[in-house]
Amino acid sequence: MTQTWKATTRAVVAGVLIGATALIGPLTAPTHAAPGQPSGAAAPTPTPDRGSIHDVIPARILDRMTAQAPLIDAANVIRTAVDAAPPRGYAGIGLVDDHVTLWWKGALPADIAAAVATARRTAPVEVAAATYSRAELKKAAAKLRTAVDADPTGATHALRLRTDGSGIDVAVDDAAGARLPKLPATGVSTRIVRSEPMVERSRFDDAAPYDGGIGIGFTTYGCTAGFGVRDAVSGTGYLLSAEHCGAIGSPWHIAWNTTTNTGTLVGYAVASNDDHDTMLISTSSPGSHIYVGGQHDEVRAEVVGWTEVFPGQLLCQSGYTSAGELGGPVCNLRVEFHYDDIEDLVEATQLDGEESARGGDSGGPVYAVNPDGTVLAAGTTTRSAGPGFGFQDFATARDDYGDIVPATALASSCRVSFVVTNSWSTGYTASVTVYNDGPAVNGWTLGWAFPAGQVVQGHWNGVFQQTGAAVTVTNENYNAAIPTGGAVSFGYSADGLPTTPAPFTLNGTTCN
Numbered sequence: 001m002t003q004t005w006k007a008t009t010r011a012v013v014a015g016v017l018i019g020a021t022a023l024i025g026p027l028t029a030p031t032h033a034a035p036g037q038p039s040g041a042a043a044p045t046p047t048p049d050r051g052s053i054h055d056v057i058p059a060r061i062l063d064r065m066t067a068q069a070p071l072i073d074a075a076n077v078i079r080t081a082v083d084a085a086p087p088r089g090y091a092g093i094g095l096v097d098d099h100v101t102l103w104w105k106g107a108l109p110a111d112i113a114a115a116v117a118t119a120r121r122t123a124p125v126e127v128a129a130a131t132y133s134r135a136e137l138k139k140a141a142a143k144l145r146t147a148v149d150a151d152p153t154g155a156t157h158a159l160r161l162r163t164d165g166s167g168i169d170v171a172v173d174d175a176a177g178a179r180l181p182k183l184p185a186t187g188v189s190t191r192i193v194r195s196e197p198m199v200e201r202s203r204f205d206d207a208a209p210y211d212g213g214i215g216i217g218f219t220t221y222g223c224t225a226g227f228g229v230r231d232a233v234s235g236t237g238y239l240l241s242a243e244h245c246g247a248i249g250s251p252w253h254i255a256w257n258t259t260t261n262t263g264t265l266v267g268y269a270v271a272s273n274d275d276h277d278t279m280l281i282s283t284s285s286p287g288s289h290i291y292v293g294g295q296h297d298e299v300r301a302e303v304v305g306w307t308e309v310f311p312g313q314l315l316c317q318s319g320y321t322s323a324g325e326l327g328g329p330v331c332n333l334r335v336e337f338h339y340d341d342i343e344d345l346v347e348a349t350q351l352d353g354e355e356s357a358r359g360g361d362s363g364g365p366v367y368a369v370n371p372d373g374t375v376l377a378a379g380t381t382t383r384s385a386g387p388g389f390g391f392q393d394f395a396t397a398r399d400d401y402g403d404i405v406p407a408t409a410l411a412s413s414c415r416v417s418f419v420v421t422n423s424w425s426t427g428y429t430a431s432v433t434v435y436n437d438g439p440a441v442n443g444w445t446l447g448w449a450f451p452a453g454q455v456v457q458g459h460w461n462g463v464f465q466q467t468g469a470a471v472t473v474t475n476e477n478y479n480a481a482i483p484t485g486g487a488v489s490f491g492y493s494a495d496g497l498p499t500t501p502a503p504f505t506l507n508g509t510t511c512n
Contacts, residue, residue, distance in 0.1 A: 102116060105136075158171035206386075224360065248271075292329050307378055355384070436506075470495050
């Protein structure tokens with residue numbers, strides 16, 4: 001099968017995957033113990049360490065990741081506007097160094113220009129000219145794919161749509177005897193790039209509620225749980241993991257004792273998507289945290305929502321096996337490409353050249369880190385090849401299974417991102433981005449209470465009212481709609497300290 005990728009150029013592009021291998025660990029052989037543990041032996045007593053994710057990520061990487069928070073908010077505001085109308089000249093969105101870039105062919109329509117103006121209140125946004133629109137690239141890629149699929153023994157293994165709209169990359173494996181493709185004319189700039197194809201990859205003794213990052217298997221550990229999730233409508237609970245780890249109906253255990261052949265049953269695989277490599281394991285107790293330390297400690301991070309992922313975004317993964325070898329997560333994973341074929345996977349690169357994942361990490365949590373040490377679900381691990389990393393994004397899992405959301409401590413249909421964009425001795429400015437996981441909203445009111453006597457002095461993209469500490473913001477006529485999975489932002493300046501207000505309520509619902 002040929003894959004089609006959405007690839008970003010400029011500062012957000014990294015190398016290709018070399019020597020990809022499988023990430024699944026042993027699933028059924030009871031003679032195999034968890035990594036680092038003698039066969040048949042009981043697990044070491046966990047070290048009572050309840051540190052923060054700030055303790056396990058190098059400061060230089062953590063600073064770069066958390067500095068992207070306003071960029072991600074700004075990109076989501078633009079993405080929401082793009083998704084709300086026909087794509088027209090849209091080519092792609094990416095995070096480039098310290099700003100967001102929107103690539104567009106032709107003049108910006110009024111609605112997109114308005115979204116860009118709004119996003120610029122949160123973070124710098126550059127609009128760059130694209131040679132081709134995404135629709136034009138997809139049409140040309142479909143023509144190329146027909147020719148490539150007609151020669152299954154050929155060297156081509158992927159088609160990449162460049163996010164900057166400059167054309168298409170045809171990825172070929174130049175192994176001995178492989179034939180280069182005979183490509184038809186498409187009217188779109190096309191170039192041959194050589195790379196090896198990426199192939200599938202497949203915490204010791206957790207207790208309910210089951211958190212992400214734990215080792216799971218039929219018997220011995222073979223994969224990793226991604227996130228506790230719930231159906232936003234029914235409230236039914238699951239663990240999200242990778243489909244290639246096991247079939248529908250398979251039982252998933254933790255803490256398997258290789259002497260007695262017994263363990264704790266977490267649940268059964270009840271739904272999966274083979275193309276997207278996602279799987280749901282039933283459980284009445286999905287956890288609201290993920291393990292981010294070693295295999296035998298209690299270092300966890302709270303999950304407060306989920307995020308779309310953009311080229312240039314920095315993420316971490318907390319697979320079970322990597323946790324055993326490193327004592328913490330693999331971070332500095334920069335998103336490079338979104339596949340645009342039946343698989344819909346995302347590719348990233350570990351920027352320090354380190355191994356991005358190991359056998360047994362499959363299904364494990366991929367996430368963004370917030371400045372306060374909480375995390376956002378970004379996806380689940382599927383593949384790797386040295387520093388190359390392939391994962392399924394959480395947005396696609398939502399497409400697979402309806403409106404699933406991370407199992408957060410506060411079961412809510414909304415999330416608020418609060419970012420201080422400037423501050424001085426007597427005041428500050430802040431950007432507020434509201435994310436909607438519930439039904440589409442047409443008309444909204446966000447409320448909060450200031451904790452330390454702050455007073456709003458100026459504002460934009462919302463109608464403000466303040467009485468004492470209580471603040472309510474209602475929509476303007478032009479930003480009343482927040483679709484499911486969409487975002488809207490506004491901002492204000494205030495006297496006083498830049499303290500994060502809480503809680504936020506959207507139309508009366510308390511938000512994460």
